[in-house]
Amino acid sequence: MQLPGGLVENGARRRDWAFHPVSGALELALAEAGEQAASTPEAVTRALALALDRLAGEAATRPRVAGLCVGDRQFLMRELDRHLGHQGGWFQAECRQCGARFDFPLDYADLPVQEAGEGYPQAQVDMDGRQLRFRLPTGADQEILAGLPEAEAPRWLLRQLANDPEALAPLAQTPGQDLIAAADAALDAIAPGIVLRVQTSCPECGGGNEVELDPYRALARGSDNLLREVHQIAAHYHWSEADILNLPRARRHRYLQLIDRARGMAE
Ligand SMILES: [Zn+2]
Structure with missing residues (x-):
C-alpha cells in the first residue's frame, strides 16, 4: 500500500x-x-x-x-x-x-x-478577509516541539506551518486561539492518517x-527477548553475535526450536 x-x-x-x-x-x-x-x-x-x-x-x-x-x-x-x-x-x-x-x-x-485530501500538504484558512496557507506538520516539526514548553507550542507551530509568516503578524499578536483552531481544522480536513x-x-x-x-508500538518492543535468543544460540553453537543477528528471523527461530528439541524440552 x-x-x-x-x-x-x-x-x-x-x-x-x-x-x-x-x-x-x-x-x-x-x-x-x-x-x-x-x-x-x-x-x-x-x-x-x-x-x-x-x-x-x-x-x-x-x-x-x-x-x-x-x-x-x-x-x-x-x-x-x-x-x-x-x-x-x-x-x-x-x-x-x-x-x-x-x-x-x-x-x-x-x-x-x-488518504490525504485536496491540496495536500497545504490547507487554506480564510480569516478576517485574508487567505492564509498552512502546511501539515512533519516529523522535523515534532522533534523541535518535543523540546519546547507546552504553552509556547501552538503559536510556534502556527508560525512554523504558515506559508507566509509575515501575514500572521497582525493576527497573531493576541493569543490567536481562533486562528490556531481554524488552522487545526483546515489541516485536519486534508491530513492523511x-x-x-x-x-x-x-x-x-x-x-x-x-x-x-498507540501508533508507535514497534518502538516499545525492547531488546530483551532478542538478546535472550542470541544468548541461547551463541551458548549452543558458539557463533558470533554478528552472525546470529544477521540470520533472517525465521531461521533464527528454527534454530531455537532445534536447540529446544535437542534439550528434550519441545513438546
Ligand atoms: Zn464496564
Whole structure:
C-alpha cells in the first residue's frame, strides 16, 4: 500500500516505500532507537531511517524521513510493527463505565487508512478577509516541539506551518486561539492518517468505550527477548553475535526450536 500522504520534493509527490527484510540486526537497531532517542519523534525518525530501504524513490535518509507528515510516519510505524510480525494483537483498556480492566484483540488489517485530501500538504484558512496557507506538520516539526514548553507550542507551530509568516503578524499578536483552531481544522480536513481510536465494548458491563491505540508500538518492543535468543544460540553453537543477528528471523527461530528439541524440552 502506498503512503497515504507522500513526500513532496521539487514539486512532485511520491508515495512509494519499501522496508528492508527483517533480521536480528535490524530488530536490535530498532529496539535501541526506541531506548536511546531523546524523544518519541526522534525515535520514530531513527527507526524508520533504519527500517526503510527506499522512500519516495530514493534512500530513506533521516532528513527525508523527518520530512514526512505525521500521518505518514504513524502509518509507516504501524506497517513496521506488521513487518516485524505483529499483525495487531491484544490491547488493554479500562472501562469508563465500571472501571474494569479488559483486553481486546485487534487486527491492523481491519483498520481503515485515511488518504490525504485536496491540496495536500497545504490547507487554506480564510480569516478576517485574508487567505492564509498552512502546511501539515512533519516529523522535523515534532522533534523541535518535543523540546519546547507546552504553552509556547501552538503559536510556534502556527508560525512554523504558515506559508507566509509575515501575514500572521497582525493576527497573531493576541493569543490567536481562533486562528490556531481554524488552522487545526483546515489541516485536519486534508491530513492523511491511520485510525488512532477504536470503539469496543466492556465484557463486564457491556458499556461502550473509545480506546486509544498507540501508533508507535514497534518502538516499545525492547531488546530483551532478542538478546535472550542470541544468548541461547551463541551458548549452543558458539557463533558470533554478528552472525546470529544477521540470520533472517525465521531461521533464527528454527534454530531455537532445534536447540529446544535437542534439550528434550519441545513438546
Ligand atoms: Zn464496564
